[in-house]
Amino acid sequence: MKSWMGEDLGADGFGLANVPYGVFSVGDGDLRCGTRVGDRVIDLTGLEAVGVLRPDADADVLDAPYWNDFMELGPVVWSGYRAALQHLLSDGASEDTQDAVIAHSVPVNEATLHMPFRVSEFTDFYASRHHATNVGAMFRGPENALPPNWQHMPIGYNGRASSVVVSGTSIVRPHGQLKGPSDEMPRWAPSERFDFELELGAIVGTTTDAPLSVAEADEAIFGYVMLNDWSARDIQTWEYQPLGPFQAKATATTISPWIVTAEALRPCRVAGPERRVDLLPYLQEPGPMLFDIDLDVGLTPQDGAETTITRTNYSEMYYSSAQQLAHHTGCGCPMRSGDLLGSGTISGATKDSRGALLELSWGGKEPITLNDGSQRNFLEDGDTVTLRGFAKGAAELISFGECTGQLRPAR
Amino acid sequence: MKSWMGEDLGADGFGLANVPYGVFSVGDGDLRCGTRVGDRVIDLTGLEAVGVLRPDADADVLDAPYWNDFMELGPVVWSGYRAALQHLLSDGASEDTQDAVIAHSVPVNEATLHMPFRVSEFTDFYASRHHATNVGAMFRGPENALPPNWQHMPIGYNGRASSVVVSGTSIVRPHGQLKGPSDEMPRWAPSERFDFELELGAIVGTTTDAPLSVAEADEAIFGYVMLNDWSARDIQTWEYQPLGPFQAKATATTISPWIVTAEALRPCRVAGPERRVDLLPYLQEPGPMLFDIDLDVGLTPQDGAETTITRTNYSEMYYSSAQQLAHHTGCGCPMRSGDLLGSGTISGATKDSRGALLELSWGGKEPITLNDGSQRNFLEDGDTVTLRGFAKGAAELISFGECTGQLRPAR
Numbered sequence: 018m019k020s021w022m023g024e025d026l027g028a029d030g031f032g033l034a035n036v037p038y039g040v041f042s043v044g045d046g047d048l049r050c051g052t053r054v055g056d057r058v059i060d061l062t063g064l065e066a067v068g069v070l071r072p073d074a075d076a077d078v079l080d081a082p083y084w085n086d087f088m089e090l091g092p093v094v095w096s097g098y099r100a101a102l103q104h105l106l107s108d109g110a111s112e113d114t115q116d117a118v119i120a121h122s123v124p125v126n127e128a129t130l131h132m133p134f135r136v137s138e139f140t141d142f143y144a145s146r147h148h149a150t151n152v153g154a155m156f157r158g159p160e161n162a163l164p165p166n167w168q169h170m171p172i173g174y175n176g177r178a179s180s181v182v183v184s185g186t187s188i189v190r191p192h193g194q195l196k197g198p199s200d201e202m203p204r205w206a207p208s209e210r211f212d213f214e215l216e217l218g219a220i221v222g223t224t225t226d227a228p229l230s231v232a233e234a235d236e237a238i239f240g241y242v243m244l245n246d247w248s249a250r251d252i253q254t255w256e257y258q259p260l261g262p263f264q265a266k267a268t269a270t271t272i273s274p275w276i277v278t279a280e281a282l283r284p285c286r287v288a289g290p291e292r293r294v295d296l297l298p299y300l301q302e303p304g305p306m307l308f309d310i311d312l313d314v315g316l317t318p319q320d321g322a323e324t325t326i327t328r329t330n331y332s333e334m335y336y337s338s339a340q341q342l343a344h345h346t347g348c349g350c351p352m353r354s355g356d357l358l359g360s361g362t363i364s365g366a367t368k369d370s371r372g373a374l375l376e377l378s379w380g381g382k383e384p385i386t387l388n389d390g391s392q393r394n395f396l397e398d399g400d401t402v403t404l405r406g407f408a409k410g411a412a413e414l415i416s417f418g419e420c421t422g423q424l425r426p427a428r
Numbered sequence: 429m430k431s432w433m434g435e436d437l438g439a440d441g442f443g444l445a446n447v448p449y450g451v452f453s454v455g456d457g458d459l460r461c462g463t464r465v466g467d468r469v470i471d472l473t474g475l476e477a478v479g480v481l482r483p484d485a486d487a488d489v490l491d492a493p494y495w496n497d498f499m500e501l502g503p504v505v506w507s508g509y510r511a512a513l514q515h516l517l518s519d520g521a522s523e524d525t526q527d528a529v530i531a532h533s534v535p536v537n538e539a540t541l542h543m544p545f546r547v548s549e550f551t552d553f554y555a556s557r558h559h560a561t562n563v564g565a566m567f568r569g570p571e572n573a574l575p576p577n578w579q580h581m582p583i584g585y586n587g588r589a590s591s592v593v594v595s596g597t598s599i600v601r602p603h604g605q606l607k608g609p610s611d612e613m614p615r616w617a618p619s620e621r622f623d624f625e626l627e628l629g630a631i632v633g634t635t636t637d638a639p640l641s642v643a644e645a646d647e648a649i650f651g652y653v654m655l656n657d658w659s660a661r662d663i664q665t666w667e668y669q670p671l672g673p674f675q676a677k678a679t680a681t682t683i684s685p686w687i688v689t690a691e692a693l694r695p696c697r698v699a700g701p702e703r704r705v706d707l708l709p710y711l712q713e714p715g716p717m718l719f720d721i722d723l724d725v726g727l728t729p730q731d732g733a734e735t736t737i738t739r740t741n742y743s744e745m746y747y748s749s750a751q752q753l754a755h756h757t758g759c760g761c762p763m764r765s766g767d768l769l770g771s772g773t774i775s776g777a778t779k780d781s782r783g784a785l786l787e788l789s790w791g792g793k794e795p796i797t798l799n800d801g802s803q804r805n806f807l808e809d810g811d812t813v814t815l816r817g818f819a820k821g822a823a824e825l826i827s828f829g830e831c832t833g834q835l836r837p838a839r
Contacts, residue, residue: 175586261672267761350678
């Protein structure tokens with residue numbers, strides 16, 4: 018799809034095949050809904066107000082600092098609005114339309130990006146076989162690496178919605194109870210094994226009370242973001258038995274600012290892995306459910322240059338977001354617009370494709386070396402972690418933008 | 429405190445020492461904020477509208493179907509409003525005032541009660557030593573009953589806010605993955621070991637980003653409700669390793685409709701248990717933090733009569749809600765108005781004081797016998813479970829009302 022806004026917009030992943038949704042402000046102005054095309058942010062709240070492009074004839078659903086009201090309208094509206102927006106931006110749009118769009122846009126470097134939606138609740142899964150096997154081996158020994166239930170269901174736990182923040186927000190190194198294997202008593206101290214986790218986040222668009230099939234769950238997902246589930250490994254080791262991770266995961270979770278829609282990703286579908294055991298019918302996929310998304314993670318020391326510390330692909334996952342959501346609703350648990358589902362850490366089979374320092378440094382035993390020669394087992398104060406994702410398979414590359422955060426010293 | 433509304437209002441636990449907060453409607457009318465005194469519900473939204481009693485001079489904070497806006501105003505407003513409300517209801521109130529109150533009230537049996545607040549997020553703890561020891565012995569054997577971290581921190585996990593419902597809501601028996609120890613494969617079927625859990629729920633009133641001391645956490649708690657954390661034990665057994673309970677706890681959590689304020693419970697304070705190991709300083713109590721609340725649970729078979737199946741007291745807990753909240757915020761996790769913290773199942777030392785069927789029937793091996801002669805290991809379709817609580821220590825008994833729900837057959 019060619020755009021009057023410029024040629025080759027898709028080279029950076031923000032062409033008309035993408036058209037992601039975010040929330041931005043300029044200077045001291047209001048928070049507004051927008052999209053990014055090339056290097057411009059288009060004010061969709063403004064285009065709604067002047068009647069150029071309205072998701073709903075009767076209500077100003079984009080007159081809000083989040084996309085939740087729009088999400089509630091459901092897949093038919095999502096699809097119609099996206100088509101109309103793409104039409105507006107395509108070759109052939111009238112000059113009046115082009116003028117209106119330009120009048121309601123700003124260069125991307127003048128816009129401050131905010132949380133694109135209100136997070137209702139946050140659930141985090143554990144769905145890469147390589148990650149589960151690696152972490153399981155470190156926490157429970159190689160003989161108990163993959164829990165017996167893992168191949169039968171998407172294992173997950175509920176996280177904290179209140180600590181989900183947008184890319185660019187600083188993260189403060191948390192305090193917690195720490196206890197080494199030979200310590201007699203725990204102590205209260207800053208985490209010494211603070212880590213990132215490379216994940217994809219799925220955003221539930223429509224509210225539902227009833228259990229969903231995998232196909233229905235797929236329909237209910239509005240879009241995806243990159244997600245960094247910051248994790249304090251030492252807090253986790255001491256606290257997580259028997260009820261799972263709690264304070265280790267509650268300091269912060271960072272998401273990228275642009276929601277890449279499920280519809281944009283449809284051409285990027287790829288099939289999941291071969292399974293050694295059959296899934297129960299309620300978890301079986303009606304078709305390919307994963308996506309071909311190239312992922313990488315950069316680590317930048319304070320005042321230093323970035324080193325790419327891992328490269329992998331989302332198609333490494335064992336369970337898709339649609340399967341996770343179907344499982345989540347199976348017990349009758351209601352889902353609401355704005356529920357966020359973390360995919361779980363995305364790790365490939367090789368050492369350089371692991372999605373967390375815990376795995377990259379093998380529990381702190383094999384430090385990785387950055388380009389400046391310094392080494393890391395876990396994150397140091399001042400380190401910035403940046404996740405990136407590019408989906409392939411559509412007419413153009415689709416970028417998720419950056420999901421970045423700097424670690425600040427403990428208070 | 430004597431009330432012109434009647435003598436001996438406190439005999440049922442709804443005298444002026446209580447004055448709990450709820451949300452009600454009459455017929456097809458709007459949801460309104462109210463309190464219960466004796467056998468009448470007083471329309472506090474109405475008294476705000478006519479200017480008789482206003483929490484805030486400038487904003488109609490009770491013109492809402494929940495108490496969250498009021499809660500956000502903080503402890504000074506909570507305390508001032510409560511004092512003014514008690515004054516209005518006390519002997520000595522003018523006749524005009526009495527007329528206004530009566531005009532804005534209805535008999536309790538004409539009012540439908542609703543969720544008293546919007547639940548932001550729900551966290552559930554595991555804070556009775558007897559319960560943790562009993563359940564631990566059943567799930568992990570007697571030698572691993574009490575996890576090593578348990579005496580050092582309040583162990584908890586994040587639950588689902590979306591499935592919290594008000595007393596009186598029917599609960600549908602959930603489906604889930606079940607796998608017996610000798611089964612080769614799991615199956616998808618209705619839970620066969622569906623249970624209740626007797627808990628107290630603490631409601632966070634004020635939003636905060638910073639770690640709280642135990643004293644600060646105590647200040648931030650707005651009030652308490654009875655809480656039944658319905659639990660599918662068979663789903664839990666198969667899913668809970670390694671990341672904790674997930675679908676087993678996500679079908680429903682029932683709360684009582686009246687928020688008993690923290691201020692009302694202040695005279696009911698009692699000290700916690702003796703500790704075998706010292707707590708780290710951040711968890712130490714500045715004074716007595718538990719409450720003397722007599723609790724009981726009734727089980728009523730379909731079309732049958734109620735049997736009281738357990739009696740215990742909240743003072744059996746090892747950690748208070750204030751300690752749980754302080755721990756919860758320790759890693760920097762923001763808390764928001766409307767966050768709900770389940771105490772964990774409240775079990776006493778004796779067999780007849782256990783707070784769940786899992787313990788009462790010792791994992792289904794020692795069924796309990798109801799008054800009609802029928803037996804229960806776990807809940808049967810049609811069973812109604814009713815939790816009740818009465819706090820002692822104030823001028824009058826303080827009732828939590830009922831927290832009840834009937835189990836319906838699986839869909």
